[in-house]
Amino acid sequence: MKKEKLFSLFYILPIVIMILFLFVFPLLYSVYISFTNLSLLHFLTYSYVGLRNYLIIFQYGYFLELLKNTLIWTIGSLLTMMTLGFVLALILNQTDLKGRSIFYAILILPWAFPGFISILIWQGLWVDPYGMMNRLVLPLLHLPRVNSLTSTTDAWIELIATNDWLSFPYFMTVFYSALQSIPRELYDIADLDGANAFTKFFTITLPSLKRTIAFVFITSFVFTWNNFYPIYVLTGGGPGISTETFIVYAYQEAFSYNNFALAAAWSIISTIFVIVLGIIVIKYTRILDSFT
C-alpha cells in the first residue's frame, strides 16, 4: 500500500516540481518583495518595510476604482463572449443546417491567428475616424462611432468587443463540443412528449451543459482577470485610469515607476481576489470534484 502510494507520487512529481518552480516560487518571491521597499532608489539594497506597500494601496491607491474596472472588464468580457459562443454553438448544432463545418472553420480563425498581431490590427481598426470600424462597419450598421480617447464607455466597448473577437471561438468550440455529446435520445424522448424548442433547451440542453459552463467560466474568469495585453495595447488603461485593471496597474507600477515592491503588493491583492472568487465558484459548482 505504501509502496503504491509512493509510486503514484512519482507520476505526480513532475507537475508538482514544475509548479513549485514556476508558480509557487514567483508567488513567494512576490509576497516577499511586497514586504520590502524594492524600488528605483532601493534597487540593489532594499529593506523590510512591513505592510507599508499594502497601506499605500489602501490609503493612496485607486483600489476601488481599479476593482470596479477589473470587474467591468472581466464580467463584461466573459458574459458577452460566453453568450456569443453559446449562441453560435447552438446554431451550429442544428443538424439540418448545411455548411456547418465551413462556418465552424471560418469562425475559429480568430483563435488560430496570432493574438499579439490581432490586437495591434484592432488598434488600427478602432482609430477614430480612420480605422475601418469607425469608417465602414459602424456607419454601415447605423451605430455611433467609437472613440476610446474621449469616452470611457467607448473605451470599454472597444476593449470588450476586441476581447470578444479574440475569445469567442474558444467558447464556441467548447460549447459546441459539449452540445454534441448530449445523447440524441434525450431530444427524441422530449419530442415524443411534445416539448417545444424552449422547453427542450431549458430542460435538456442547459442542464447538460451546466458543468461545462461552470468549468469554462471559472477558468476564463481567471484568465480574463489576469489578461493584460488587450488593455495595455488598445487603451493603455485610459482615459485616465478608467480602463485600468489591477494587473495593468501593477505592470505600470513595476515598469514605469520601477516600484517593484508596490507592484508585487498590487499583484498579491489581485490574486487574493481571484482566489477567493475562484474558491466560491469552485465551491458552488463543485467543479473540482470531477477532477480528483
Added chain:
Amino acid sequence: MGSKVKKIDYKAISKTLVAVIIVVVIVIAIGGIYAYLSSQHSSTPMPTTSSTSTSVTSTTTTSSVLNTSNPQALMQLVGLSTAPSTPVTITVWNSYSTSENQAFNETLAQFEQAFPWIHVQVTYGVGVGTSQFETAAKAGQAPIVYRDTSDSGGALFAAGLVLNLSQYLPQSVTSLYVPTAIKDWELNSSLYGLPDNVNYIVMFYNKKFVPYPPNTTEQLVQIAESVNKTYHVWGIAYGAGDEYGYRFAAWFAGFEGQIFATNNGKVVPSLNSTAMVNALNFWYNLTYNLKVNYLAPSTGAGGAEGQLFVANQTAIIFDGPWDLNAYLQALGPNLGAAPLPLVSQTGLRAAPFIGSTGFLIASPQASGATQLQIKAALIFVLYFTNYQADLRLWEVAHDIPANLQAYNEALSQLKEGMLKPTYLNQIMEGILEQAQYGQQFPNIPQMAYYWNSFHQYASEFFANKINSTQAVQGMEQAFIQALVQNGLMSALIPLPILPPFQYVLALISVILTPMVVVISPKKRW
C-alpha cells in the same frame, strides 16, 4: 444515500478550503519572515566597489588635448600602459535603429582593429529605457555597456546600476561634448554616461499646405484653420490625449511653467499652475472648439499622427528627427522642419526637452564585470562617442551629434549646403535651430514619476471627464503621491511599519468575509 454522499463531499471541500487558507497563510507568513530576515542582512551597507577602484584617475596625464580617436591615448586615459596579454570580452546592448547601425558597424570594425584585445559582443535592437536592463541587473547579468537615453539612464544611475564615470575619467572629457548634451548625463555632479547624440522634438510641416513655418502660436492657429478650410485636411495632428508629457513639456514651458520647483532646497513638483491650465486649454481649444487638431491615438511615424502626415492628411505634426527618414521618404521636398513656435500669450518659446542618448557602463554588481572589463568598456564608450563615430552617425542617419567637434562639422556642412538631396539642408537647419530653444531634460530620479501623473489627468481632461483646473490639481497630487510612495518626498502622514489596528482589521475582514460565505453551507448550484 444521496444526502450522505453530499455530506461527505461538503466536508471534503471545506477541508480543501481550510488547506488552501492554511497554505495562503503559510505562504504569506514565510514570505514576510523571509523578507524580514533577509532585510536584516542586506540592510548592512555594502562596500561600494567603485570606491575601492584605487583611484585610477590619478595616473591619467591631464594632457591639454584629449584625442579619443587615438587608441594609445585612450588606453592611457583609462590607466593602461600596454594592451593586456589576454583578450577581454565586453557585452554591449545596442539600441540603434537599422540605419544608425550601419554607422555603428563601421565604427565597430575600426574599433576591433584598433583594440584587438577587446572582443565586443553586441546585442542589437535593444530598446531604450527598458526594464529588461533592470531585471538583468537584478540577476547580475546586465550587459557591461548599454546605450540608453539620458533620463532613463539617470534613473538607472540613481538605482545604483550604473557606474559613476567621474571616478574613472578626468573632468576634461566633458569638454569633448556639446555642453547641453553632456549636462544631460550629469547627476549630483557625477557623470554617468557619455552622449552620442542629442534629441528633441521639432515641428514638421507639409509645404504643400503650409506656406511658411508659423513662428507664433497665433500663426499656428491661423495656418491650421486655413489649411483646414482650404484643403479639408487636419491643420495639426497632435495626440495631446495620448501624451505622457514628453512633448507637452515644451508647451508647458512655453506657457511659463516648470515641472519642478525648489522648496527649502528640496525638489518638489509644480504642475499645479496656471501655465499648465493655459497649456491644456490651448490644445483643448484647438481640438474641440476650432476642430483643427486631430486628437490622434498614437504618436510617431508608426502611429496615427505620422501616418496621417505621411498620407498628406495633416499639415503639421510634432516629432523628433528619429522619424525623419520616414517623412523624408514620403514627402520629399515638401517636408519642412522648424522650431516649435513662440507662445503668443507669454512671448516665450515652446521649449522641448533637449535629451540625449549615450553609452553608460553598468556597475559591477549589475554586470559582474572585472576591473579590466570596465577599463575596456571605458575605452569603448569613449571611442564610440568620438568625432569619427559621431560624424558617421550624422552622415548616415542624420543624428544630431553630441560630440562637439562632430557637431561643429555638421553645422559647417549645413552652411555649405553639402547634404544631399539639397532640400535636406533646409530641413536639418530647422531641426538644429530648435536646439537653441530647448530646456534641459531633467534626469533626476523624481522625473520618472512625472510621466504617468501627467498622462492620467491629461487624458481625462481631453476625454472631457474633468476640467483643466481639476486636471492640474490631480496631476500634481498624483505626482506627489508617487514621490511619497517611492520615498522621494517625505509623507504628510508618516507611514508606520506596523499598520494601525483598524487597517489590520479591515484587511483581515476583506479577506475573510468571502471565505465565510464559502464555508457557510448553501444549496448546491
Added chain:
Amino acid sequence: MMDYVKLEDIWKEYEEKKRKVQVLRGLNLEIEKGEFVVILGPTGEGKTTILKIIAGLLRQDKGHVYLRGELVDDLPPKDRRVAMVPQNYAIYPFMSVYDNIAFPLRVMHSSKEEIRKRVLEVAKMLRIDNLLERKPSQLSGGQMQRVAIARALVKEADIILMDEPLSNLDAQVRVVAREELKQLQRDLNPTIIYVTHDQVEALSLATKVAILHNGVVQAYGDPMEIYKRPNSAWVGSFLGNPPMNIIRGEIEGDSIIIDNYRVALPEEYKNLVKSGQKVLVGVRPEDIEIRDDGEIEGMVEMVEDLGPYSIIHLKINEETTIRVIEKSLSRRERGEKVRISIDTSKVVLFDASSERNLLEQYEKVKKK
C-alpha cells in the same frame, strides 16, 4: 502434485469515498495444472480483484501468490506469463483485429514471420481468420470475444484468466461460446481461472468451482458435488436456481421435526446428531415432490411458470416457505393446499448456529 496456482491467505482492502472496504479476508485457493476453475460469487465480492492479484495488476495487502510453484509477489504483470480476457474484451479500437492479436507478440519482440504464423494459427482455430483486417468497431460481440481469446492464446501462456467473458453476449451466442470454450480448454489444456456470477456457466464449464463470499472461498471442488452436498447453508442457498430450501428443524430420534411435521433423518447423519439438536435442513426444490400422501402440508403462495417446469412457493408456517419444482403443467391456484414429500436421501443438514454441513464437521473431527 504441485499446485500450479496458489493463493495463500490473501487480504485486500479498498478505500472508497473515505470508507474502507475489506474485499478479501484471508483467501486461500490452490489450483492444479490444466484445471478449469470457475470462481463464482455475487457481484461486488472481489472476484475481479482475485484475477488482478494473480495477474499482478493489484498488490495484495497481505499473503502470497505462487505461480507454477514460485513466489511471484514482487513480479510485475509482464513477467508473470499469464494471459487475460477482460470482461469488456479491451480490444484496442485503434488497431485492426490482426494487430490486436499480434500485440502481445510484438511487445515480446517476436520476429515478423513468427507473429504472422502464430496469429493465423490462433485465428484459424477460433474461426476469425476472415476478420483479421477488420477494425474492432466492425465486429459483433461474439467476434470480439473470440478476438480477445485469440489474443490471450497467442502468447501461449499456460495460465489464462477470464473475467466474465461471456456476460456481454446474447443468450444464444453464449451457449455456443460456452461449448467452444470448453472444447478449447480440452484441446489446449491450459489452466483457466474463470470468474463469473452466472451459476450455469460455472456448473457447465468448471472442472472445479470456487465459491466466493465474505472475502474467502466458501466451497471449492467438483461443481456437482458442491451442488449436491454444499458445505454450508449459504453455499446451498447461493448455488442453484431456484436455490436450496433452508428450513429450520429439530432432531427427534430418527426424524427431523419441521414445524409440526416429521421427516425421516437421512442415514449418513444418524450418528452425527442427537435428539433435541437444532439443525438447518437443506433440500433442493427438485428433490421435493408434490404428492397427496406427502408428509408436509403447505399453502400455495406464489407460482412461477417457467415453461418446462414451475416453481411453487409453499407456505408452511409464518416463517417458512418451501420452493418446489413441479414438472407437470397442472395449474396450481393461490391459496390451494397441497402436500409434499421430501426425498430424504438427498437432504443435507447444517448446524443451526455455524450453518456448516454437519457431515463436514464430522469429517474434520475424524481427520484430526
Added chain:
Amino acid sequence: MMQIKKYRLFKILRLVISYAVLIIMAAFSIFPLYYVFVTSFSNAPNLISLAVSDLLPKHIYFTAYEYLFTTNLYGGSFPLWIRNSLILAGSTAIISVLLALITGYALSRLNVPAKKILATFIYIVTFFPYTASAVPLYLLFAKFHLLNYIGLILAYTPGTSIFAAFIAKLSIDSIPASYEEIAMIDGLSRFGAFLRIVMRLALPVVALTALLGFSGTYLDFALAYSFLLPNVKEWTATIGLYYMAGLLNQASAPAYNIFAAGAVIMGIPLMALFIVSQRMMTRAYSNLAGVKQ
C-alpha cells in the same frame, strides 16, 4: 395541415436567422484577418487605411514578403527564426502532452495521497498572474543558467499542461482500465502501457494539448524576449517579426506591411493546424460535458 405548415414556417425562419447570424459572425471574424492579408500585399507601411477603397487593392506588392525572406537582421533571418520557433513550440508541445497526460493519468487512475488538496492547490496557484511572475522567473532562471530554450520550454509547459491535465483526467476516466491492464499482462510496463495504449486512446486530448502548447509557445513574445534577447540567432519568429517590422525600436518607424506579411506567414500554418484538428478538439472538449454530476 395547419400544424405542419406552421412547423415548416418555423423551420425556415429558424434556418434563415441561423444563416444570417453565421454570415454576420463569419464576416466579423474574417474582416480583421482579411485586413492583415491585404496589408501584407501593400507597399505602404500603414496600419490605418485611409480610404475604404484600399480594402480592394489595385496593386499587389510582394515587397514585404521579399523583405522578410531576404533580409539579414543582426545576423539572424526570418526563416531561421521561424525554424527556431517551430523547434521550440514543437518541443513544448511534446513535453506539455507528456506532462498533462501523466498528471491526468495519475489523477484518474492512481491512488495519489491528498489528491483533492493537491489538485485544488495546483489549480489555484495558477491564478497568480503571469505579468507578476515574469521578473521572479527571470531571476530564478538566470540563477540556474536556464535563460535558453530549455528554460523557455520549462516555463511554457505548465501553463498548458495544468488545464490540459484536467481534461486528460476526464478523458482517461472514460477509458476502461482493462485496456492498459491487458497491455500490462501482455508484457508492457505500466509506463509502457501508458505511452502506447492510454495516450493513443486519449488521442483527442493529446492533440488538443499539443495544439495549445504549440500555439502558446509559437506566439509568445514577452517571455521569449526576456530570455533570448542577447542571442539573435536563437530568437523566435515573434521577436524577429517585431524587429523586422521595426515595432520595438522606437528609433525606427514601424512597417506594418512587413508585420502583416509576417503575421500571414506565421498565421497560416497555425490556422491550418486548427482547422485540421478541429474534430479532435471538439472531441477533447466534449469530455468536459461528460463530467459526472
